Amino acid sequence: MPTLDRHDDVFVLNLGDTENRFHPDWLDAVGRALDQVEQADGPKALVTTATGKFFSNGLDLDWLGANGDRLPGYAATVQNLLARFLALAVPTVAALPGHTFAAGAMLALAHDFRVMRADRGFWCLPEVNIGIPFTPGMSALIQSRLTPQVAHEAMTTGRRYGGAEALRAGIVDHAVAEDAVDATATRIAATLAPNAGQTLGTIKSRMYAPVLAALRGK
Amino acid sequence: MPTLDRHDDVFVLNLGDTENRFHPDWLDAVGRALDQVEQADGPKALVTTATGKFFSNGLDLDWLGANGDRLPGYAATVQNLLARFLALAVPTVAALPGHTFAAGAMLALAHDFRVMRADRGFWCLPEVNIGIPFTPGMSALIQSRLTPQVAHEAMTTGRRYGGAEALRAGIVDHAVAEDAVDATATRIAATLAPNAGQTLGTIKSRMYAPVLAALRGK
Amino acid sequence: MPTLDRHDDVFVLNLGDTENRFHPDWLDAVGRALDQVEQADGPKALVTTATGKFFSNGLDLDWLGANGDRLPGYAATVQNLLARFLALAVPTVAALPGHTFAAGAMLALAHDFRVMRADRGFWCLPEVNIGIPFTPGMSALIQSRLTPQVAHEAMTTGRRYGGAEALRAGIVDHAVAEDAVDATATRIAATLAPNAGQTLGTIKSRMYAPVLAALRGK
Numbered sequence: 001m002p003t004l005d006r007h008d009d010v011f012v013l014n015l016g017d018t019e020n021r022f023h024p025d026w027l028d029a030v031g032r033a034l035d036q037v038e039q040a041d042g043p044k045a046l047v048t049t050a051t052g053k054f055f056s057n058g059l060d061l062d063w064l065g066a067n068g069d070r071l072p073g074y075a076a077t078v079q080n081l082l083a084r085f086l087a088l089a090v091p092t093v094a095a096l097p098g099h100t101f102a103a104g105a106m107l108a109l110a111h112d113f114r115v116m117r118a119d120r121g122f123w124c125l126p127e128v129n130i131g132i133p134f135t136p137g138m139s140a141l142i143q144s145r146l147t148p149q150v151a152h153e154a155m156t157t158g159r160r161y162g163g164a165e166a167l168r169a170g171i172v173d174h175a176v177a178e179d180a181v182d183a184t185a186t187r188i189a190a191t192l193a194p195n196a197g198q199t200l201g202t203i204k205s206r207m208y209a210p211v212l213a214a215l216r217g218k
Numbered sequence: 219m220p221t222l223d224r225h226d227d228v229f230v231l232n233l234g235d236t237e238n239r240f241h242p243d244w245l246d247a248v249g250r251a252l253d254q255v256e257q258a259d260g261p262k263a264l265v266t267t268a269t270g271k272f273f274s275n276g277l278d279l280d281w282l283g284a285n286g287d288r289l290p291g292y293a294a295t296v297q298n299l300l301a302r303f304l305a306l307a308v309p310t311v312a313a314l315p316g317h318t319f320a321a322g323a324m325l326a327l328a329h330d331f332r333v334m335r336a337d338r339g340f341w342c343l344p345e346v347n348i349g350i351p352f353t354p355g356m357s358a359l360i361q362s363r364l365t366p367q368v369a370h371e372a373m374t375t376g377r378r379y380g381g382a383e384a385l386r387a388g389i390v391d392h393a394v395a396e397d398a399v400d401a402t403a404t405r406i407a408a409t410l411a412p413n414a415g416q417t418l419g420t421i422k423s424r425m426y427a428p429v430l431a432a433l434r435g436k
Numbered sequence: 437m438p439t440l441d442r443h444d445d446v447f448v449l450n451l452g453d454t455e456n457r458f459h460p461d462w463l464d465a466v467g468r469a470l471d472q473v474e475q476a477d478g479p480k481a482l483v484t485t486a487t488g489k490f491f492s493n494g495l496d497l498d499w500l501g502a503n504g505d506r507l508p509g510y511a512a513t514v515q516n517l518l519a520r521f522l523a524l525a526v527p528t529v530a531a532l533p534g535h536t537f538a539a540g541a542m543l544a545l546a547h548d549f550r551v552m553r554a555d556r557g558f559w560c561l562p563e564v565n566i567g568i569p570f571t572p573g574m575s576a577l578i579q580s581r582l583t584p585q586v587a588h589e590a591m592t593t594g595r596r597y598g599g600a601e602a603l604r605a606g607i608v609d610h611a612v613a614e615d616a617v618d619a620t621a622t623r624i625a626a627t628l629a630p631n632a633g634q635t636l637g638t639i640k641s642r643m644y645a646p647v648l649a650a651l652r653g654k
Contacts, residue, residue, distance in 0.1 A: 091592070091593075112588065112592055112593075113589075127417070127421070128413050128417055128418055128421055129413065131415075131417045132417065133417050133420035133421050133424065134421060134424060134425075135424075136424050136427070139421070139424045139425050143425060144584060145584050145585070145588070146584060147365055147388070147583055147584065147585075148362060148363050148364060148365065149363070149365075149388050149391070151425070152330065152363070152425070153331075155421055155425060156309070156330055156413070156418060156421060156422065157309075157330075157410060157413065158413070170583070170585050173585070192593060195564050195565065195592070195593065195594070197567075199563070199564055199567045199568065199569050200564055200592060202569035203563065203564055203569045203570055203575070203591055203592060204592065206569065206570060206571075206572050206575045207570075207575050207579060207587070207588070207591060209572070345635070345639065346631050346635055346636055346639055347631065349633070349635045350635065351635050351638035351639050351642065352639060352642060352643075353642075354642050354645070357639070357642045357643050361643060365583055365606070366580060366581050366582060366583065367581070367583075367606050367609070369643070370548065370581070370643070371549075373639055373643060374527070374548055374631070374636060374639060374640065375527075375548075375628060375631065376631070
């Protein structure tokens with residue numbers, strides 16, 4: 001389950017050491033972590049990371065298979081969480097130690113910046129391959145953070161981008177050695193921590209107003 | 219006139235061996251080709267190419283000069299065809315063996331990917347030079363597929379991009395030797411053929427919803 | 437105060453030799469210069485430059501501090517001027533000899549192209565650092581001219597981009613030696629002068645229709 005720690009101005013949200021799929025309990029825990037980050041005073045920033053070879057593989061398809069009647073509420077919760085990250089009044093950096101797939105890849109894009117392990121692991125939107133189209137909100141999120149060419153290729157082909165490829169495509173901002181992923185993300189976050197506050201929240205909310213409206217179903 | 223062939227999973231639409239301007243009969247033939255592609259079962263992809271030194275020079279200005287009263291219907295037909303390519307539930311690759319101008323350049327952009335001859339021929343939007351502004355739908359199409367800087371330069375200056383320049387600008391995805399244009403496009407299309415289907419169509423329709431609405435005059 | 441000169445087809449608007457902040461009188465003078473450019477016949481283009489180490493530092497915060505009650509009208513005037521540059525039916529090139537900050541950086545983005553001094557001076561949006569969020573119109577302007585990654589970094593971190601960095605980020609189109617800034621901008625402008633006219637104005641107005649509506653408060 002997700003855990004939250006703080007080191008000086010930097011909160012570190014660890015998504016877990018499994019595939020870190022979006023089980024309802026997992027979503028609750030992440031949401032409570034964001035509550036804590038939002039309530040803290042002073043300079044602050046957030047690094048979201050994970051332990052092992054997955055950042056996150058996205059939706060919990062096993063749970064959904066057993067709880068199909070709860071799909072609408074579940075989808076709304078996921079989209080609201082993505083919106084919350086995207087507009088967070090706190091600088092955010094995703095540290096990607098491994099596979100970052102589907103809604104996990106979208107969660108990474110909802111951060112201000114991304115640091116990915118260079119030598120192993122993929123960032124991938126496999127939706128076209130598994131027959132699940134993006135919701136309008138998810139589509140808007142992805143398209144708002146990538147160049148048109150990269151969004152098109154990622155969304156229509158399911159291409160798997162390794163770290164160096166993801167860097168060249170502008171999907172991530174840094175691709176570094178495995179043992180430097182968290183440190184690089186933390187260093188960036190610490191530098192940006194003084195920017196936390198309502199101005200930052202307003203800037204992000206206005207930049208992504210149409211995306212946020214689509215994610216929130218408005 | 220346009221012809222359609224099939225090689226395994228890949229349909230090949232040849233736009234002709236002239237300037238391949240959008241005469242009403244030509245538009246009808248292309249539309250019927252898309253009907254055939256859409257009706258086929260199983261994995262499939264589409265390569266659109268041409269014979270000779272033109273991919274297409276766009277609108278048939280000679281025909282329009284003689285049929286000015288039919289402009290509104292003609293423009294709607296052209297825009298609907300661009301919309302149909304853009305949202306096609308089939309992977310599409312444009313093979314550009316030569317000049318790709320004006321609405322011909324837009325038709326290329328409505329494909330998923332583009333392969334251009336490296337050493338000769340230009341991709342160009344000459345509208346500003348000939349005094350014909352882009353319709354809102356055409357403008358939206360171009361802007362949805364290019365970075366802001368490239369869209370601005372292409373649309374406001376009429377710059378002619380050779381293959382290598384078009385590759386650097388992200389207008390095309392590959393620039394290759396003349397005799398490799400069709401083969402490269404076909405190889406990419408064959409790889410993507412398993413993605414054909416309703417999921418792909420929905421993904422594209424949602425990605426480009428505002429563009430499609432503008433092209434369809436809605 | 438701003439001055440306007442003409443050299444053959446190229447008008448040169450010099451924003452001044454101070455920080456060139458947007459005082460109401462300065463805004464009036466720039467607006468009158470645009471009137472003159474618009475009224476001229478034949479091929480024409482506009483280079484906007486400045487003398488010394490500032491292109492412009494943006495809003496006149498001293499004046500605003502003493503005239504807080506006039507903020508709404510002042511903000512509308514600034515936004516209308518940005519919209520006017522963005523949609524001008526004349527090719528425009530900004531020559532950046534030095535610091536280009538905040539609304540000055542937005543003014544530069546409202547030109548068709550930008551030439552920046554390579555070795556000194558910064559292009560910067562410090563709004564997040566000084567606690568002033570972008571208006572929706574300003575946000576839309578910046579986002580319409582930069583890639584998503586660059587817009588996000590520039591707007592959420594206040595990063596200062598030197599000439600070479602601004603070139604790599606696509607914020608400017610050329611970074612050259614100090615004594616080549618004006619000459620490069622003038623050369624580009626002269627080349628584009630034949631494109632001046634209503635077609636160009638319509639092309640830009642349609643490309644940036646949502647941005648213009650947001651800047652004009654509609």
